Amino acid sequence: MLRYTVSRLLQAVLVILVMSLLLFMLIGLMPGDPVENMLEGNPSLTPDTMAQMRALYGLDQPVYVRYGHWLYSALHGDLGYSSVYFRPVLEVLGPAIVQTAKLLVATEIISIPLAMLLGALAARRPGGWTDSLISLFAFASISLPGFWTSLILIIVFSVKLGWLPASGTPLMGDASLSEQIVHMILPVTVLTFFHVGPLVRYVRASMIETLNSDFVRTARAKGLSESAVIIRHALRNALIPMVTVLALGFGSLFSGALVVETIFGMLGMGKIIYDAVSNIDFNLALVGLLLATIVTLLSSLLADLAYAWLDPRIVLK
Amino acid sequence: MTELLTLDRISVDIPLDGGFLKPKTILQAVNDVSLTVSKGETLALVGESGSGKTTLGYVVAGLRKQTAGTVTFGSSQRNADGSPPVQVIFQDPFSALDPRMIVGEIVAEPLRLKGVSAKERLARAAEVLGQVGLPPEAAGRYPHQFSGGQRQRIAIARALIAEPEMIVAGEPLSALDVSIQSQVLNLLDDIKQQHGISYLFISHDLGVVRHLADRVAVLYLGRLMEVASRDDLFATPSHPYTQALLAAVPRIGKGRRKKEQILRGEMPSPLAPPSGCVFHTRCPRAQAICRETRPQLLPAPGRPTQLSACHFKD
Amino acid sequence: MSTATLSNVSTLTRDNSVWRKRWERFRHNKLAMVSLVFILLLASACAMAGPIEYLMGLDANATSLLRRFRPPSAQHWLGTDDLGRDVLLRLLYGGQVSIAVGLLATFITAVIGIAIGVIAGYVGGRFDNILMRMTDCIIALPLIPVLIVLGAVDLTKIGLSQDSASSPTVVFLRIVIIIALVDWTTIARIARAGTITVRNVDYVRAATVSGARARYNVLVHILPNIATPLIVAMTLSVGRIILFESTLSFLGFGIVPPTPTWGNMLTNAQQLIISAPMLAVYPGFLIFTTVMAVNFVGDGVRSAFDPRAETGSGSH
Numbered sequence: 033m034l035r036y037t038v039s040r041l042l043q044a045v046l047v048i049l050v051m052s053l054l055l056f057m058l059i060g061l062m063p064g065d066p067v068e069n070m071l072e073g074n075p076s077l078t079p080d081t082m083a084q085m086r087a088l089y090g091l092d093q094p095v096y097v098r099y100g101h102w103l104y105s106a107l108h109g110d111l112g113y114s115s116v117y118f119r120p121v122l123e124v125l126g127p128a129i130v131q132t133a134k135l136l137v138a139t140e141i142i143s144i145p146l147a148m149l150l151g152a153l154a155a156r157r158p159g160g161w162t163d164s165l166i167s168l169f170a171f172a173s174i175s176l177p178g179f180w181t182s183l184i185l186i187i188v189f190s191v192k193l194g195w196l197p198a199s200g201t202p203l204m205g206d207a208s209l210s211e212q213i214v215h216m217i218l219p220v221t222v223l224t225f226f227h228v229g230p231l232v233r234y235v236r237a238s239m240i241e242t243l244n245s246d247f248v249r250t251a252r253a254k255g256l257s258e259s260a261v262i263i264r265h266a267l268r269n270a271l272i273p274m275v276t277v278l279a280l281g282f283g284s285l286f287s288g289a290l291v292v293e294t295i296f297g298m299l300g301m302g303k304i305i306y307d308a309v310s311n312i313d314f315n316l317a318l319v320g321l322l323l324a325t326i327v328t329l330l331s332s333l334l335a336d337l338a339y340a341w342l343d344p345r346i347v348l349k
Numbered sequence: 350m351t352e353l354l355t356l357d358r359i360s361v362d363i364p365l366d367g368g369f370l371k372p373k374t375i376l377q378a379v380n381d382v383s384l385t386v387s388k389g390e391t392l393a394l395v396g397e398s399g400s401g402k403t404t405l406g407y408v409v410a411g412l413r414k415q416t417a418g419t420v421t422f423g424s425s426q427r428n429a430d431g432s433p434p435v436q437v438i439f440q441d442p443f444s445a446l447d448p449r450m451i452v453g454e455i456v457a458e459p460l461r462l463k464g465v466s467a468k469e470r471l472a473r474a475a476e477v478l479g480q481v482g483l484p485p486e487a488a489g490r491y492p493h494q495f496s497g498g499q500r501q502r503i504a505i506a507r508a509l510i511a512e513p514e515m516i517v518a519g520e521p522l523s524a525l526d527v528s529i530q531s532q533v534l535n536l537l538d539d540i541k542q543q544h545g546i547s548y549l550f551i552s553h554d555l556g557v558v559r560h561l562a563d564r565v566a567v568l569y570l571g572r573l574m575e576v577a578s579r580d581d582l583f584a585t586p587s588h589p590y591t592q593a594l595l596a597a598v599p600r601i602g603k604g605r606r607k608k609e610q611i612l613r614g615e616m617p618s619p620l621a622p623p624s625g626c627v628f629h630t631r632c633p634r635a636q637a638i639c640r641e642t643r644p645q646l647l648p649a650p651g652r653p654t655q656l657s658a659c660h661f662k663d
Numbered sequence: 664m665s666t667a668t669l670s671n672v673s674t675l676t677r678d679n680s681v682w683r684k685r686w687e688r689f690r691h692n693k694l695a696m697v698s699l700v701f702i703l704l705l706a707s708a709c710a711m712a713g714p715i716e717y718l719m720g721l722d723a724n725a726t727s728l729l730r731r732f733r734p735p736s737a738q739h740w741l742g743t744d745d746l747g748r749d750v751l752l753r754l755l756y757g758g759q760v761s762i763a764v765g766l767l768a769t770f771i772t773a774v775i776g777i778a779i780g781v782i783a784g785y786v787g788g789r790f791d792n793i794l795m796r797m798t799d800c801i802i803a804l805p806l807i808p809v810l811i812v813l814g815a816v817d818l819t820k821i822g823l824s825q826d827s828a829s830s831p832t833v834v835f836l837r838i839v840i841i842i843a844l845v846d847w848t849t850i851a852r853i854a855r856a857g858t859i860t861v862r863n864v865d866y867v868r869a870a871t872v873s874g875a876r877a878r879y880n881v882l883v884h885i886l887p888n889i890a891t892p893l894i895v896a897m898t899l900s901v902g903r904i905i906l907f908e909s910t911l912s913f914l915g916f917g918i919v920p921p922t923p924t925w926g927n928m929l930t931n932a933q934q935l936i937i938s939a940p941m942l943a944v945y946p947g948f949l950i951f952t953t954v955m956a957v958n959f960v961g962d963g964v965r966s967a968f969d970p971r972a973e974t975g976s977g978s979h
Contacts, residue, residue: 047800055812063817171962175955177906177926179913180947183933187940280802287807291910295933305808306914309815321808328803410872437872439865447866449887455866459873504869511873 037337044333051325052106055318056099064312112315116308121319125304129323131201132300135289138216139223140278147228151235151270152262158240166232173229178288182222182295189218199297219296226288227281234277238270272339279335283328352423353514353547354386354409359418361404361571365620376619378404379415380571383646386515388423391541391548393562393579395555395594399619401571403519406551410437410517422514433515436508440520442500446492452478452503453488459511470510477506481536498529505536515547522557534560555598559583567591570619570627573646577655587649587657590628626660634661688967695963698956705953709758716752724748724921744928744942745935754945757923761953764839764918765905771843772904773850773897780854781881781889785862791855798848806845807910813841814916831922838917842907846900853896857889891968898961902954909950925950 105112117124154166190198197215242248243266251261290302297303301320308317361379379401386392394402407413408420411433422433436459439445446455453474454461460470475485481502492500501521508516518537522530534557540546541561552558558565559579566576567590575588586592593612613631617623623630629639638660649655649662689695708715716722719738725748733743742750783791818828818837827833858881861867867875867884875883911917912926920927925946932943 043796047796051800058812058816061816061820062812063815063820171955171958172951175902175906175951175958177909177913177947177950177954179910180929180943180950183929183936183943183947187936187943191937191940283803283805286805290805290807290811291914294914302808306811309811310915317812321812324805324808325803328805329800332799332803410868412868412871435872437869439869441865445865445869447884447888450883458870458875462870462873462875462879507869 036340040333040336044329047329048322048326051329052103052322053099055321055325056102057095059314059318059321060095060098062309062312062314062317111319114308114313114316116311116313116316121316124316125301125320125323128299128301128304128320131298132286132289132293132302135216135219135223135293135298135300136285138220139227139285142220142224143228143231144274144278146224147231147235148267148270150228150232151239152267154232154236155239155243155266156258156262158236163236166236170229170232170236173225173227173232176225178222178226178291179295181225182218182292185218185222186295201296201298219292219298222292223285223288227285230281231274231277234274235270238274239266242266242269275338276332276335279331282331286324286328351388352385353388353390354384354549355419355421355423356382356384356405356409357419357421358383359405359408359415359420361401361408361413362416363404374620377571377622378619379408380622381418382568382571382573383418384566384573384576386547386549388514389541389545389547390563391550391561393550393552393558393565394568395552395558395565396568397553397616399570399616400568401619402551402568404571405568406437406517406519406549409515409549410435412437434511434513435515435517436511436513438501438504438508438516438518438521441524442497442504443492443524445504446500448492450491451488452490452492452495455492456488456503456506456510458507463511473510474506477510478503480509480540481506496529497525498533501525501529501533502536505533505540509540509544512544513546515549517549517551519551520553523552523554530557537561555595567594570616570622572627573658574628575655575657575659576646577649577652577657581652581655585649585652585655585663587652587655587662588659589632589634589661591657592663626658628659634659636660685967689963692963692966694959695967698959698963701956702953702960705758705949705956706762709755709762712752712755712759715755719749719752742941745931745939750942750945753923753928754925754949757925757928757946758949758953760835760918760922760924761905761908761926761950764835764842764908765901765957768839768842768846768904768908769897769901771839772847772900773893775843776847776850777854777886777893779847780851780856781858781885783851784855784858785877785881785885787859794851794855798852801845801848804845806907807914809845810841810907810911811914811916813844814838814911834918834922838908838911842904842911846904846907849900850893850896853892854889857892858885861885861888895961895965895968898964899958902957902961905950905954905957 102112111121113119114121114124150166150169154163157163186198189196196218198218199215201212201215239262243262248261248265251265252258256264286302289300290306292298293300293303294306301324305317305320305324307313308320359379359382360377363376363378365374365376382401382405384392394405396402404413408415422435446452450458453471456474456477457465457470460473461467465473471488474488478485478487483499483502483506487495487499487503492503495503501524504521521537522533525533537548538561541548548561550558550561562579564576564578565582567574567582567588569590574590575582575586577587582591583595586595597612613633617627617630623640625641626632626635626639626644629635632639642660644658644660646656646658647662649657731743731745735742744750744753779794783794814837818833819825823833861884862880867880870880870884908917909924909926909929912919912924913929915927915930917926918924920931928946929943932939932946936943
């Protein structure tokens with residue numbers, strides 16, 4: 033187990049390094065030039081000073097040299113400045129991480145029980161009308177464009193009915209908790225609807241499989257009530273692999289969060305990355321993306337480890 | 350008789366992936382095996398599962414490369430790619446036929462690979478299907494429309510169409526119903542009589558081996574224990590392992606087995622074969638020398654053609 | 664099965680019952696059939712956008728401040744937008760783009776994914792290992808942020824001229840390519856898994872013994888036998904790609920105005936949700952119904968091709 037953990041961690045570090053190089057090169061291909069962006073509107077700008085600035089920042093060097101420099105400073109805690117916010121990128125990203133974490137945690141808290149409930153209901157009688165209805169719901173969930181759902185909800189609940197705010201965060205920084213929650217209702221609804229479909233399909237499939245297995249038949253034969261069978265046996269067995277499904281869904285949930293944050297104007301990681309790319313803020317875009325990638329990779333690593341730890345049948349070599 | 354196939358000191362080592370941060374382990378599937386098969390002769394390879402008989406069959410068929418030793422075919426014929434005129438029949442008649450091809454295409458495949466024209470090979474396919482007892486109409490159907498026994502006949506037809514000099518048959522009966530087994534066994538026997546094809550017949554069913562084989566080679570943990578003519582081997586088995594195998598065949602009315610012939614314990618892991626004679630951990634005659642020295646394959650006392658690798662052979 | 668039933672079949676006529684039975688099963692799936700018809704109707708309507716424009720005497724790109732925000736009428740069935748353009752026509756033109764991106768990107772995805780997956784599965788070893796790690800990474804990535812960065816790449820920095828970088832064809836191809844770049848892994852994994860299974864099946868071994876090389880085995884035995892899961896995966900990927908395209912275009916990193924797409928029509932509508940909320944309803948509704956229909960078709964194909972329904976279909 034220890035050897036497995038260590039080897040997976042080493043692999044993850046390697047993957048993160050490779051990803052950082054790829055992202056570094058990719059971000060370098062965004063339009064514009066960092067020096068030009070920095071000195072925009074400066075009248076004393078001459079081609080000479082531009083070249084000097086480039087040399088100063090090492091921008092005239094080949095990409096792998098620049099990556100080496102970047103990696104060196106990054107490992108020493110210097111991730112550079114945001115050219116839009118004029119602050120170190122970590123200072124910009126800190127509150128954004130909190131914002132996104134709130135959004136994602138709220139979504140998961142609602143999605144997981146909802147998925148278990150709907151999945152269990154559907155699995156009770158596969159092919160029945162409850163199952164058909166729930167499966168229709170799951171199809172809608174994977175087919176709906178999140179940005180459109182957001183717009184429709186804003187039109188209905190904010191514009192027409194005026195019940196809920198159209199922005200995801202209160203304008204005042206020191207809003208009360210209830211006010212914060214009210215602002216979160218629409219974004220979390222959209223994200224939950226987007227997230228829950230694949231989960232429901234997964235829970236349903238694994239519940240049907242478990243309900244057909246011999247040990248469940250035994251449980252039924254010894255006279256356990258149907259709800260006891262479902263809750264104590266089927267659901268519990270469906271839970272373990274769900275850890276993996278949740279972790280694998282993290283990347284797509286984060287993608288959903290980017291869209292939702294952008295539409296509801298919430299300054300989370302997704303919105304920050306979107307703005308950074310739109311405004312050609314090289315450092316911020318790079319670090320934001322890299323952080324998102326690392327978190328996704330780590331979540332899938334944790335899932336694998338948790339899976340191995342939870343399921344006694346898995347023996348790791 | 351001329352030697353059709355000569356196996357000279359064949360070894361097959363299979364490296365097993367140890368995974369990240371773990372050393373690779375090597376499985377000695379076949380170790381230093383020398384055998385010959387004459388033209389028209391049937392050599393049976395027998396042994397428990399894990400004895401390396403299938404791996405050895407794959408080497409002969411060219412499906413696996415030996416790590417050491419040479420395979421020589423005493424034949425001038427070659428396939429288009431230079432491979433020898435060998436065909437195979439597999440154990441499972443369901444996975445042996447491509448479910449997306451019609452039977453005519455399946456049977457004619459070896460000719461297709463030789464570049465024979467479509468018209469000619471379909472005519473040949475119908476002919477060969479007749480030889481194995483299937484109507485020519487079968488050519489237009491898909492494999493799933495046939496029973497296990499019929500599928501095995503189709504597989505035999507595919508092997509026959511290329512007019513091979515040798516067929517490697519890997520337990521071709523064991524997946525079939527008992528009632529079908531004897532039909533297919535007779536078919537194999539007929540083919541042998543009519544076409545003079547050599548078989549390398551891999552089996553753990555000694556009853557079938559006794560019916561079909563001319564000579565028998567006994568493998569244990571990838572090593573050759575004994576090789577002899579069928580009559581010698583069944584009448585006077587020399588190696589204690591052969592004796593145990595023969596004693597394990599259920600017979601009616603022969604009374605209880607002699608105690609010393611019952612195999613003790615499990616077969617050791619082929620990843621860590623025992624020292625000296627690999628059979629010593631289960632052998633009723635094992636002495637100190639068996640743990641230290643690997644016995645040579647030498648004639649049994651008084652029977653120059655019966656070779657046995659045992660320090661205390663009969 | 665007896666010899667009597669066999670002899671009813673005329674010699675060497677290929678028995679196409681497998682595909683006939685699949686079509687039978689698909690046809691009995693009402694949802695999938697309705698979806699298929701819907702997609703075909705929608706696609707033909709989109710393809711007819713040019714003739715419709717001509718017949719109704721309209722111009723999809725002509726702006727007019729006098730015709731802004733018109734309600735639905737005989738001439739403008741769905742009204743006009745903020746620049747006075749006919750909404751229905753723009754939806755049909757947008758549909759052309761969305762459907763074309765979905766099909767073309769799926770095609771490229773399939774070609775890349777099948778090639779890489781089959782080679783990795785057949786060759787195995789180190790190549791396979793590297794490939795699997797790569798797909799693991801891409802699957803774990805938050806795709807939309809990565810697509811945004813890919814969409815923001817300045818093509819002049821990789822050697823394209825300013826003119827060609829902003830031409831509509833290049834913009835279209837660019838979104839097709841970047842989606843294919845991140846989406847091939849799903850199909851590659853399926854192709855690889857199938858290849859590994861089929862490669863070690865006895866009928867491939869039998870062909871190898873008769874002198875078959877890798878190319879023959881892949882083309883004759885492996886591809887036909889892994890086609891079913893690949894077809895299902897490709898159908899589902901059309902829907903996923905249409906969603907990717909519309910999301911990217913909505914965020915401004917996909918296809919940019921004046922070329923209409925369902926995604927970028929919504930970008931504009933977002934600013935007008937108070938004055939003209941219906942402009943935000945139509946394009947999204949079309950994305951939703953199209954993707955939903957494609958997914959239903961994919962599900963129908965999946966169950967029609969289900970091997971469990973196929974085994975024993977011919978034995979009597």
